[in-house]
Amino acid sequence: MRTIAAAAIAVLGLAVLPIAAPWLQFVLTLAIAKGFAALGVAVLLRAGLISIGHAMFFAASAYSVAFLARVGIHDLGLLLILSVLAGGIVGAVVGSFLVRYRAIFFAMLNLAVSMVCYALCAKLYGLTGGTDGMPVPVPTVFGVELAEPAFKSVLFYLSLALMVLVGLSIQRYLNSPLGHALSAVHTNEIRLEYLGIPVWAILLIAYVISAALAGLGGAIAGFAIGRVVPDFAFWTASGHLVLIAVLGGIGGVPGAFIGALFLELLHSAAVTVTDSWNLIVGMTLIIVIMFMPQGIYGLFTRKEASSL
Amino acid sequence: MTRPILEARNLHVAFNGIKAADGVSIAIQDGEFLAIIGPNGSGKTTLLNICTGYIRPGSGSVLLDGQDITRLSPRAIARRGVARAFQIPQLFSAQRVIDNMMLALAATDGLWNAIRPLETAKRCDEAKALLELVGLADDSNRISSTLPEGHRKLLDIAVALALKPRLLLLDEPTSGVSALERFLLMEALMSALRQRRIAALFVEHDMDVVARYATRVLVWNAGNIMAEGRPDEVFSNAQVLQRVVGVA
Numbered sequence: 250m251r252t253i254a255a256a257a258i259a260v261l262g263l264a265v266l267p268i269a270a271p272w273l274q275f276v277l278t279l280a281i282a283k284g285f286a287a288l289g290v291a292v293l294l295r296a297g298l299i300s301i302g303h304a305m306f307f308a309a310s311a312y313s314v315a316f317l318a319r320v321g322i323h324d325l326g327l328l329l330i331l332s333v334l335a336g337g338i339v340g341a342v343v344g345s346f347l348v349r350y351r352a353i354f355f356a357m358l359n360l361a362v363s364m365v366c367y368a369l370c371a372k373l374y375g376l377t378g379g380t381d382g383m384p385v386p387v388p389t390v391f392g393v394e395l396a397e398p399a400f401k402s403v404l405f406y407l408s409l410a411l412m413v414l415v416g417l418s419i420q421r422y423l424n425s426p427l428g429h430a431l432s433a434v435h436t437n438e439i440r441l442e443y444l445g446i447p448v449w450a451i452l453l454i455a456y457v458i459s460a461a462l463a464g465l466g467g468a469i470a471g472f473a474i475g476r477v478v479p480d481f482a483f484w485t486a487s488g489h490l491v492l493i494a495v496l497g498g499i500g501g502v503p504g505a506f507i508g509a510l511f512l513e514l515l516h517s518a519a520v521t522v523t524d525s526w527n528l529i530v531g532m533t534l535i536i537v538i539m540f541m542p543q544g545i546y547g548l549f550t551r552k553e554a555s556s557l
Numbered sequence: 558m559t560r561p562i563l564e565a566r567n568l569h570v571a572f573n574g575i576k577a578a579d580g581v582s583i584a585i586q587d588g589e590f591l592a593i594i595g596p597n598g599s600g601k602t603t604l605l606n607i608c609t610g611y612i613r614p615g616s617g618s619v620l621l622d623g624q625d626i627t628r629l630s631p632r633a634i635a636r637r638g639v640a641r642a643f644q645i646p647q648l649f650s651a652q653r654v655i656d657n658m659m660l661a662l663a664a665t666d667g668l669w670n671a672i673r674p675l676e677t678a679k680r681c682d683e684a685k686a687l688l689e690l691v692g693l694a695d696d697s698n699r700i701s702s703t704l705p706e707g708h709r710k711l712l713d714i715a716v717a718l719a720l721k722p723r724l725l726l727l728d729e730p731t732s733g734v735s736a737l738e739r740f741l742l743m744e745a746l747m748s749a750l751r752q753r754r755i756a757a758l759f760v761e762h763d764m765d766v767v768a769r770y771a772t773r774v775l776v777w778n779a780g781n782i783m784a785e786g787r788p789d790e791v792f793s794n795a796q797v798l799q800r801v802v803g804v805a
Contacts, residue, residue: 442635
C-alpha cells in the first residue's frame with residue numbers, strides 16, 4: 250500500500266513538474282523513453298543476460314516511425330503501435346538465434362548485431378538519410394493536427410501514462426510463471442530443463458518483450474527529438490541503457506525509470522556546471538555501484554523491508 | 558508380464574575407456590521401487606543420466622512405455638512423466654522454497670500464462686502440502702540457498718514430486734539427510750509414491766534403506782549388473798556382501 254502511494258505521488262510529481270519548469274518537459278520525455286529501453290535491458294538482466302545491443306531496437310522503432318510517416322501514416326497511436334511491433338519483430342528475428350548464447354557471448358553478439366544495424370543506418374544514405382538521419386514530422390492525435398508545442402505536451406503525458414500502464418503490465422509478467430522461469434534461468438537451467446520447461450522459449454519471449462520495450466522508447470524519442478539518426482543504434486547508446494538499468498536497479502520495474510530520470514536530470518544539471526559532465530556522471534555511477542548494489546530503487550525497497 | 562514403464566536395452570557407455578555401462582539391460586514395472594546399489598564410480602548415476610536424456614549412450618536404447626526416448630532431451634522426457642531428484646540438489650537457489658515448488662507445479666499446469674501470478678491459492682496449497690510431506694513446511698518462505706544441505710535435498714525431491722510424474726528417478730535420496738530424518742523422509746516419500754502410483758528407481762548407498770523400501774535390487778559393478786532380485790535374496794548373496802555391501 251505504501252509502495253502504491255509512493256508511486257502515485259512520484260507520478261503526480263512528474264506530471265506537474267513541466268508546469269513549474271517547462272524546459273523539463275523535453276528532458277523528462279526523453280528520460281521516460283530511455284526508461285522503457287532500460288526496462289527492456291533490465292528484463293533480460295533478470296535471466297543474467299547483459300545486452301550491449303538494445304539500442305538497435307530503440308533505433309529500429311524510431312526509424313520505423315520515420316519510414317511510416319514517409320509513406321503517409323500520420324496518426325500517433327497507429328505509428329506507436331506499428332513501430333513497437335516492428336521493434337518486436339526485429340527482436341524475434343535477432344533473438345531466435347541470440348538466446349542460444351550466454352554470458353559474454355550473448356553480450357558481444359548483441360553488440361555485433363547492433364553495430365551492423367548502426368552501419369546500415371549510416372551507410373544506406375538513399376534510404377535512411379545516412380548520418381543526417383530522417384525527420385519525424387509531428388503526427389496527428391486522433392485525427393487532430395496539433396502545433397509542435399502542444400504535441401510535445403501530449404507526448405509527455407502519453408509517455409507518462411504509458412510508463413504506468415506498461416510498467417504494471419511488465420510487473421505482472423515478472424510475477425507470472427513465465428517471469429519466475431526467466432529469473433530461474435539465471436540460477437539453474439538444468440533444473441528448468443528437468444521440469445520440462447523450454448529455456449530457449451522462455452528467453453525468446455523475454456527477448457521479444459525487451460525489444461518491444463526498447464522500441465517503444467525509441468518511438469517516443471523519435472517523436473520528442475523530431476529526427477532519427479544512426480547514433481540511436483550506436484554501441485555507446487546500448488551501454489547507456491545498461492548503465493541506466495544498473496543505476497536504477499533491477500529489483501523492480503520502477504528501477505529503470507528511476508535510473509533514467511536520475512541520469513537525465515543529473516546530465517542536464519552537470520552540463521550547466523562543467524563541460525566535463527561525464528566526470529560527474531561517472532563518479533556518481535561509481536558511488537552508486539559501490540554503495541548501492543541494488544541500485545537507487547534498492548534504497549526504497551530496503552527502506553520498506555526494514556519498516557515492516 | 559505387463560510392459561515395463563521404463564526399459565534400457567543393451568546400454569554401452571564409456572568415459573575415457575572406462576566402462577560405465579557394458580551391455581546393461583534393465584526394466585522397471587509400474588508401481589515398482591527398484592534400487593540400484595554398487596560402489597562409487599560404478600556407473601549408477603550414468604544410468605540415470607542416460608534414462609533422462611542428459612547423456613546419450615554409445616549404443617543401446619531406452620524405451621518409455623515401449624517408445625524409444627534415447628535421443629530425446631531431458632525436457633521432452635520430463636514432459637512424458639519422468640522426474641528426477643539429483644545427488645547434488647538442483648534448485649533455484651535465489652528463489653524462495655515455495656517459489657521453487659510453485660514453478661514446478663506451474664510447469665505442468667499453466668506455465669504459458671503471462672498475466673496470472675505464479676502464486677495462486679491452488680498452487681500455494683499444493684506446494685505447501687508437498688512441503689509438509691517432506692518436512693519443509695516451516696521453511697516455505699526461506700530463500701532456498703539458505704537451507705541446510707539435507708533440507709535442500711528434501712526440497713529437490715519435493716520439486717520432482719510436484720511434476721506429478723509416473724516414474725521418479727532418485728539419486729541417493731538420503732545422502733546429506735541426518736540419520737534421524739532419513740527413515741522419516743523415506744516413509745513419507747514411499748507413502749506419497751504409493752498413493753500417487755509412482756514407480757521409483759533409486760540409487761542408494763544406505764543398505765538399511767534399500768532393504769526396507771526396495772521391491773527389487775540391482776547390484777551394479779564396473780558397468781555390469783552383478784546381481785538382481787528381492788532385497789533378501791541380494792543381501793544373502795556372498796559375492797554381493799563381500800564386493801558391494803562391504804564397500805558401500
